[in-house]
Amino acid sequence: MPEAPPTVLTIAGFDPSSGAGITADIKTIAMNGCYGIAAITAMTVQSTLGVRRTVPTDPKLLRDTLDELLRVGKVSAVHIGMLGNADVVSEVAGFLESSHLPNVILDPVFRSSSGAELLDQNGREFLRRSLLPLTDVLTPNVDEAARLTGLEVGNTEQMKLAAQHLHEMGSRAVVVTGGHLNRAVDLLSIRGEDVRIFRADHVDSANTHGTGCAFSTALACQLALGQPLPVAVLLAKAYVLMAIKNSYAVGHGPGPINHTYGISNR
Ligand code: PXL
Numbered sequence: 001m002p003e004a005p006p007t008v009l010t011i012a013g014f015d016p017s018s019g020a021g022i023t024a025d026i027k028t029i030a031m032n033g034c035y036g037i038a039a040i041t042a043m044t045v046q047s048t049l050g051v052r053r054t055v056p057t058d059p060k061l062l063r064d065t066l067d068e069l070l071r072v073g074k075v076s077a078v079h080i081g082m083l084g085n086a087d088v089v090s091e092v093a094g095f096l097e098s099s100h101l102p103n104v105i106l107d108p109v110f111r112s113s114s115g116a117e118l119l120d121q122n123g124r125e126f127l128r129r130s131l132l133p134l135t136d137v138l139t140p141n142v143d144e145a146a147r148l149t150g151l152e153v154g155n156t157e158q159m160k161l162a163a164q165h166l167h168e169m170g171s172r173a174v175v176v177t178g179g180h181l182n183r184a185v186d187l188l189s190i191r192g193e194d195v196r197i198f199r200a201d202h203v204d205s206a207n208t209h210g211t212g213c214a215f216s217t218a219l220a221c222q223l224a225l226g227q228p229l230p231v232a233v234l235l236a237k238a239y240v241l242m243a244i245k246n247s248y249a250v251g252h253g254p255g256p257i258n259h260t261y262g263i264s265n266r
Contacts, residue, residue, distance in 0.1 A: 006224040008034040009069060009101070010217060011062075011092055012081030013042040013054070013109075013118065019209035019256030020112075025079060025217045027259035032221035032239060037072065039065040041092070042084035042118075048209065048253040050114030056084030059091040066095045076224035077103035079217045080135070086122035089131055096134045103223040106135040107216035108144045113209060113254065133170030137229065139216040140166075141177045156185055156197060163189035175219070175233055179211060179240075188233050196230055198237060207247035207255035214257060215240045 008029045015021030022038040029036030039062055045053040069075070078101050083089050096104060108127060109118050119127065128148060132138060145162040146153040148169070153162045159176040166174045167189065178185045181202070188196045218239045222232035246261035 004035065006034050006076035006221075007072070007074060008036055008077045008079065008217070008220050008224050009066075009075045010036060010038045010079045010081065010220075011041060011066070012038070012079070012213070013044055013084065014040050015044055015046055015210075017047050017209075017250075017256065019048070019250075020213045021082065024210045024213055024256070024259055025081070028214045028217040028239070029221055031260060031262075032218050032225075032235075034076070034221045034224050037069050037075075039069065041088050042082055044082075044118075046112070046114075046116075048251040048255060050253065051112045051116035051118070054084060054116065054118060056088050059087045062088060063091050063095060066092075066099075070099060075101050077101075077220040078105065079220040080104070080106045080131075081213055081216070082109040082118045083123055083127065084118065085120045086126045089119075089123045089126040093126070093130045093134055096131075102136075103220060104135045105137045105139060105216050105220045105223070106131060107139045107212055108132075108148060109212065110144055110147055128169065132166075135171070137173045137175065137219065137223075138166060138171045139175045139177060139212070139219065141179070141212060142181070145176045154181070156187065159185070159187040160189065160195055163187060163195065167191045173229060177212070177215060179208075186233065186237060188230060190229065196233075198233065200237065200241065203241065203244050205244050205247060207249065207257060208244060209254050209256045210259070211240055211244065211257055214243060214259060
């Protein structure tokens with residue numbers, strides 16, 4: 001019998017088009033060599049044309065799911081994506097406080113690329129105050145870093161400053177992603193260490209739905225597999241880059257990245 005890979009838990013919303021959210025995360029986890037388990041924080045009504053409606057999960061149902069999943073066995077990393085509202089945020093914070101799980105990645109999902117709010121205002125406040133300090137790595141894109149800190153974040157110096165503010169707010173490590181800047185720049189800042197900057201060519205593609213979820217979930221997997229954080233960032237970046245480069249159009253509008261590139265059954 002083969003040895004079981006590490007288990008990675010994703011706590012995120014359901015995107016029925018599977019470009020983002022938990023169904024996409026499960027694809028990312030499988031492709032990054034781990035076993036995925038999931039708890040749904042919110043339903044969304046959406047297609048490749050955009051998000052129409054969101055309904056947060058009953059917080060008690062979410063908590064029961066999380067507690068039940070812990071009975072299965074060891075969880076080696078946790079990825080947190082869309083949360084919906086403040087009740088869900090505080091339930092997840094309570095779960096993290098009592099479970100002491102390792103490698104907790106928080107992707108502060110505020111808004112869909114089509115402009116829909118995916119976390120209400122109270123939820124954003126709760127995330128900042130009670131959830132962020134309980135996590136190991138925060139992965140905001142430049143817009144999310146700006147919303148979290150109130151600073152303008154559009155270049156490398158501003159990314160560095162935002163990361164420092166996020167450390168002061170309780171983040172041990174921050175990856176600010178700037179994939180859509182002219183030159184794709186990601187900045188890794190670990191409290192007390194020198195900042196590392198990762199530069200890559202910007203990839204021009206219409207199919208970028210789900211890049212944030214894929215990056216943060218792949219990062220969780222690489223940490224679960226034992227990679228040090230800087231190496232895990234590079235491997236997660238490489239995974240997302242390949243998934244964008246190998247993407248194809250699905251329906252109309254911005255398509256998803258190709259999470260399962262390299263697997264062909266046609
Ligand atoms: O890409 C952010 C995101 C995360 N999670 C879910 C989403 C979206 C964007 O649409 O639907 C469930």
